[in-house]
Amino acid sequence: MVNLTIDGQKVSVEPGTTILKAARSIGIDIPTLCNFKDFTPEGSCRMCLVEVVGARRLETSCSTPVAEGMVVNTNTPEVREARRFVLKMLMSDHTFDCMTCYKYGCCEFVEFNANCIEYDAVKAFGTERVMTKPIDDSNPFYTYDPNKCVLCNRCIKVCEHLQCNHILAQCDRGYETNINPVFETPRGKSECVSCGNCIAVCPTGALAPKQFKPFAYAKTVQTVCPYCGVGCTLNLKIIDNKITDIYSTEGNVNDNLLCVKGRFAYDFVSSPDRLTTPLIRKNGVLEEASWEEALNLVAEKLKEAKAEGPQAVAGLSSARCTNEDNYVFQKFIRTVGETNNVDHCARLCHASTVAGLAKSFGSGAMTNSIDEVDLMDVMFVTGSNTTETHPVIGAKIKQRQQKGAALIVAEPRKIELAKYADVYLQIKPGTNVPLLNGMMRAILDAGLEDKNFINERTEGYAAFKEFMDTLTVEGCAEICGVDPEDMRKAALLYATKDKGGIFYSMGVTQHKTGTDGVMSTANLAMLTGKIGREGCGVNPLRGQNNVQGACDMGALPGDLPGYQKTANPEVVEKFEKAWDVKLPQNAGKTLTEIINGVGDGTVKFLYVMGENPVVSDPDTNHVKHALEKANFVVVQDIFLTETTEYADVVLPAFVYAEKDGTFTNTERRIQLLRKAVEAPGEAKNDWEIISLIAQKLGAKGFDFNSAEEIMDEIASVTPSYTGVSHERLRNGDRIQWPCLSKDSEGAKFLHAEKFTRGLGAFMIADYIPPEDQADEKYPLILMTGRILQHYHTRTMTMRTPGIEEIAGDPFVEINPETAKEYDINEGDFITVTSPRGNVSAKTRFNKGIMETNLFMPFHYGNSGANHLTGGELDPIAKIPPFKVVKVNISK
Numbered sequence: 001m002v003n004l005t006i007d008g009q010k011v012s013v014e015p016g017t018t019i020l021k022a023a024r025s026i027g028i029d030i031p032t033l034c035n036f037k038d039f040t041p042e043g044s045c046r047m048c049l050v051e052v053v054g055a056r057r058l059e060t061s062c063s064t065p066v067a068e069g070m071v072v073n074t075n076t077p078e079v080r081e082a083r084r085f086v087l088k089m090l091m092s093d094h095t096f097d098c099m100t101c102y103k104y105g106c107c108e109f110v111e112f113n114a115n116c117i118e119y120d121a122v123k124a125f126g127t128e129r130v131m132t133k134p135i136d137d138s139n140p141f142y143t144y145d146p147n148k149c150v151l152c153n154r155c156i157k158v159c160e161h162l163q164c165n166h167i168l169a170q171c172d173r174g175y176e177t178n179i180n181p182v183f184e185t186p187r188g189k190s191e192c193v194s195c196g197n198c199i200a201v202c203p204t205g206a207l208a209p210k211q212f213k214p215f216a217y218a219k220t221v222q223t224v225c226p227y228c229g230v231g232c233t234l235n236l237k238i239i240d241n242k243i244t245d246i247y248s249t250e251g252n253v254n255d256n257l258l259c260v261k262g263r264f265a266y267d268f269v270s271s272p273d274r275l276t277t278p279l280i281r282k283n284g285v286l287e288e289a290s291w292e293e294a295l296n297l298v299a300e301k302l303k304e305a306k307a308e309g310p311q312a313v314a315g316l317s318s319a320r321c322t323n324e325d326n327y328v329f330q331k332f333i334r335t336v337g338e339t340n341n342v343d344h345c346a347r348l349c350h351a352s353t354v355a356g357l358a359k360s361f362g363s364g365a366m367t368n369s370i371d372e373v374d375l376m377d378v379m380f381v382t383g384s385n386t387t388e389t390h391p392v393i394g395a396k397i398k399q400r401q402q403k404g405a406a407l408i409v410a411e412p413r414k415i416e417l418a419k420y421a422d423v424y425l426q427i428k429p430g431t432n433v434p435l436l437n438g439m440m441r442a443i444l445d446a447g448l449e450d451k452n453f454i455n456e457r458t459e460g461y462a463a464f465k466e467f468m469d470t471l472t473v474e475g476c477a478e479i480c481g482v483d484p485e486d487m488r489k490a491a492l493l494y495a496t497k498d499k500g501g502i503f504y505s506m507g508v509t510q511h512k513t514g515t516d517g518v519m520s521t522a523n524l525a526m527l528t529g530k531i532g533r534e535g536c537g538v539n540p541l542r543g544q545n546n547v548q549g550a551c552d553m554g555a556l557p558g559d560l561p562g563y564q565k566t567a568n569p570e571v572v573e574k575f576e577k578a579w580d581v582k583l584p585q586n587a588g589k590t591l592t593e594i595i596n597g598v599g600d601g602t603v604k605f606l607y608v609m610g611e612n613p614v615v616s617d618p619d620t621n622h623v624k625h626a627l628e629k630a631n632f633v634v635v636q637d638i639f640l641t642e643t644t645e646y647a648d649v650v651l652p653a654f655v656y657a658e659k660d661g662t663f664t665n666t667e668r669r670i671q672l673l674r675k676a677v678e679a680p681g682e683a684k685n686d687w688e689i690i691s692l693i694a695q696k697l698g699a700k701g702f703d704f705n706s707a708e709e710i711m712d713e714i715a716s717v718t719p720s721y722t723g724v725s726h727e728r729l730r731n732g733d734r735i736q737w738p739c740l741s742k743d744s745e746g747a748k749f750l751h752a753e754k755f756t757r758g759l760g761a762f763m764i765a766d767y768i769p770p771e772d773q774a775d776e777k778y779p780l781i782l783m784t785g786r787i788l789q790h791y792h793t794r795t796m797t798m799r800t801p802g803i804e805e806i807a808g809d810p811f812v813e814i815n816p817e818t819a820k821e822y823d824i825n826e827g828d829f830i831t832v833t834s835p836r837g838n839v840s841a842k843t844r845f846n847k848g849i850m851e852t853n854l855f856m857p858f859h860y861g862n863s864g865a866n867h868l869t870g871g872e873l874d875p876i877a878k879i880p881p882f883k884v885v886k887v888n889i890s891k
């Protein structure tokens, strides 16, 4: 330790500590400006000057390390005079239109103002800089006003080291100095991803959202992002029952970061398009109705359908809704609907993960925590466009790579992460199994398998090894279309580093062989002993805000809450006791089977809560035909959607900002939502609507008064949620399941001592080619997926004008060489045709996509990629092959 004296107080600190940190550690504050978090100090603003006895000049405390015996004075007349001068300079350079400024009332300059008064600093110098620079308003979401910029460089640091987008720099010299993308490119034309993370750290209003109300008068409510599974904490600023701004804070999963959706795409909450009353279809038209009339009709139709037998009722639950909503929904379908026909979008998403990891490990969830990225020496990303679909995890992976960890990316498209990869493998779509098998073959060839781990923690290795001995790296690489040497390099990089994580998502799961792909990732981790240790694991990045929770709550045909199997008589008995009902015996239908059942008349009553299957399910024409034939369909949503066009009754629900409840994020963390605004019109909480219908039918066990009460019931029947309660979450406890008691925070990573199933199981997965193969009639392979700005069927994101400005139109990504063959220019409209249907969209050139491939986002209902998709499901997980569709194109 180093001993020094600050303002007469003695203090001991670690060597290398700055004077500023040492002073703050004993409660002495020194004013700062450019100093920011733990980043290398700038030492540029000079607000933090202090006297170091014996030094020739004043020192910047933020950048000067302590020394043994040092004597520091932070408040001498000389120091104060120096700060006064700094303040006078800063003030002279600043536009004081405070009353209309974004940061009015919370600007760090207000602190300065306090300082200014304290230091008696005035706007002393007339400078030419003030008001001479134009405001950059080219980005749809925010502006940069150089006249308010104090050149602290915090925005540069955030963009460089946290968002890792590297676009900002100090431009120009002298009075003209400003912060801009290099070459002073307007932000709207730059590579800026509109994450807004620079706005969050700007001490002044130099960076400001275009749409804002004065910050100081707003109430703040902390809740959870309604979009992706990262589960970022959002602080909503509310004025007049309206969200006026959203910002992030430190210390949560997102630690200061957000993406464009979480930060800016909130207009939908107060959109005039929100559903405000129940609607009933009369003479083909949806007409406003009272709750009484609508609920009576739903209850009556449900009773009628039930009379037809146990398969006549089915429900689609929602990964957008809370755990409490999902719990009540599945309980309703099972106890009132008397059927296990309940499923949700996880079927289209990570069903293969749930099935595959259950076989390999015994449970199908992300094994690491997001924070563990910081411990990894190697990260292997495959089939996940992380920076667009889990942007904050993507940023964390980039941060780790910048700090020296190795990155391996295997993706058919050269996604952003591929730019930073040590090895990038451009594999053909549908070749995940040979990719992983080839890598494992290379590891075995090099003798790098972890024999101890294999012996002690796994089973099935002998048979697996025998199978592996039939393969060669060359053979596997050829199927994938990559250089075998690159495959070896990737494998050895992964195997030789101590700590490593695999990250995957839809590029692995959405295939006819999705389950095989998932089990192969598990094989790779077990072969190298990279599982069950901190910083090592297999990480299926869960997609929706609460898809983890919807699965945990048993919104799956074969699973009651906590993955307790409907096929297990003991489980059924336990729930029959807890719920005081007889439970159905039938094996439930999956989502795709439910839609088929609607079409062939076996399902007479379909309840859709918070899903939009007409856009999101495979083979749109098939879905539409099925729904046209449907007997009775209820849709509970927040907007009219493509699916409500087929509804007999539409029920208006709350959105996240109107709800209390919980979401479980991708790292199994249960997080609390807090009601921030009142819902429009007569909309109701999702769980309340379901409970009202249940009560109309005389069901017991639906007399809940709050989401909190529902969580108490969840905890009582779900082993992994035993220790969870709203109270604990309100008190700031951070909980990741499995949480087995009220004093446990749960598990940071899974499978530490043993796997959920005991021993990890090596599973044999050989290559099975995708059903769709390019042929003469359909010479190209289309992949479908997502883009950063839009979320799924756009019901929410399309209501933010800035999002529409950037990504308003559907498009098809095509390699320019392929386009040339078809005489197509960038921006031309083309028609894409598959055996299932056709759609038209503009072309967008991408040199990072193979000449034999196309990519299309599925967000756009009218030009929805799902008009083209369909085909054979994964036999175990029943997931459709969204990633491999044979197509042809024409101008």
Ligand SMILES: Nc1nc2c(c(=O)[nH]1)N[C@H]1C(S)=C(S)[C@@H](COP(=O)(O)OP(=O)(O)OC[C@H]3O[C@@H](n4cnc5c(=O)[nH]c(N)nc54)[C@H](O)[C@@H]3O)O[C@H]1N2
Residues within 6 Å of the ligand: 228, 229, 349, 382, 383, 384, 385, 386, 388, 389, 390, 410, 411, 412, 413, 415, 427, 428, 429, 430, 431, 432, 504, 505, 506, 507, 508, 542, 543, 544, 783, 784, 785, 786, 787, 788, 789, 790, 791, 792, 883
């Ligand atoms: N912006 C945004 N973020 C989202 C969503 C959204 O709609 N918008 N949705 C959320 C949801 S529910 C989910 S499930 C996640 C999905 O997150 P991701 O899985 O990351 O998203 P996708 O775009 O579906 O597919 C990822 C990648 O798979 C690649 N791919 C295609 N075929 C193959 C293959 O055979 N092998 C490999 N290795 N890769 C392949 C594609 O090139 C694509 O880049 O995103 C979540 N986050």
Ligand SMILES: Nc1nc2c(c(=O)[nH]1)N[C@H]1C(S)=C(S)[C@@H](COP(=O)(O)OP(=O)(O)OC[C@H]3O[C@@H](n4cnc5c(=O)[nH]c(N)nc54)[C@H](O)[C@@H]3O)O[C@H]1N2
Residues within 6 Å of the ligand: 318, 320, 321, 345, 346, 348, 349, 350, 506, 510, 543, 544, 609, 610, 611, 612, 613, 615, 616, 617, 618, 636, 637, 638, 639, 641, 653, 654, 655, 656, 686, 784, 785, 786, 791, 792, 793, 794, 795, 796, 858, 865, 866, 869, 882
């Ligand atoms: N071609 C292709 N198709 C795909 C995929 C792909 O990669 N390619 N990915 C698949 C995947 S992984 C997924 S997860 C699915 C997603 O498919 P969906 O879940 O059908 O898509 P969303 O647009 O998220 O639908 C959610 C609906 O819930 C509503 N909603 C939002 N919040 C609430 C709420 O609090 N309460 C209620 N009641 N309603 C609410 C929204 O308005 C919206 O209509 O799409 C799948 N489809």
Ligand code: SF4
Residues within 6 Å of the ligand: 158, 159, 163, 165, 167, 168, 191, 192, 193, 194, 195, 196, 197, 198, 199
């Ligand atoms: S919004 Fe994000 S990407 Fe754009 S400049 Fe700011 S930090 Fe960088």
Ligand code: SF4
Residues within 6 Å of the ligand: 148, 149, 150, 151, 152, 153, 154, 155, 156, 179, 201, 202, 203, 204, 206, 207
């Ligand atoms: S824009 Fe804000 S954060 Fe960036 S240098 Fe200027 S004052 Fe600092």
Ligand code: SF4
Residues within 6 Å of the ligand: 225, 226, 227, 228, 229, 230, 231, 232, 254, 258, 259, 260, 261, 262, 263, 390, 391, 392, 393
């Ligand atoms: S990364 Fe995901 S959870 Fe975080 S702000 Fe973006 S959409 Fe929301």
Ligand code: FES
Residues within 6 Å of the ligand: 031, 032, 033, 034, 035, 042, 043, 044, 045, 046, 047, 048, 049, 060, 061, 062, 063
């Ligand atoms: S805070 Fe130390 S120089 Fe700016």
Ligand SMILES: [Mo]
Residues within 6 Å of the ligand: 345, 348, 349, 350, 543, 544
């Ligand atoms: Mo998903």
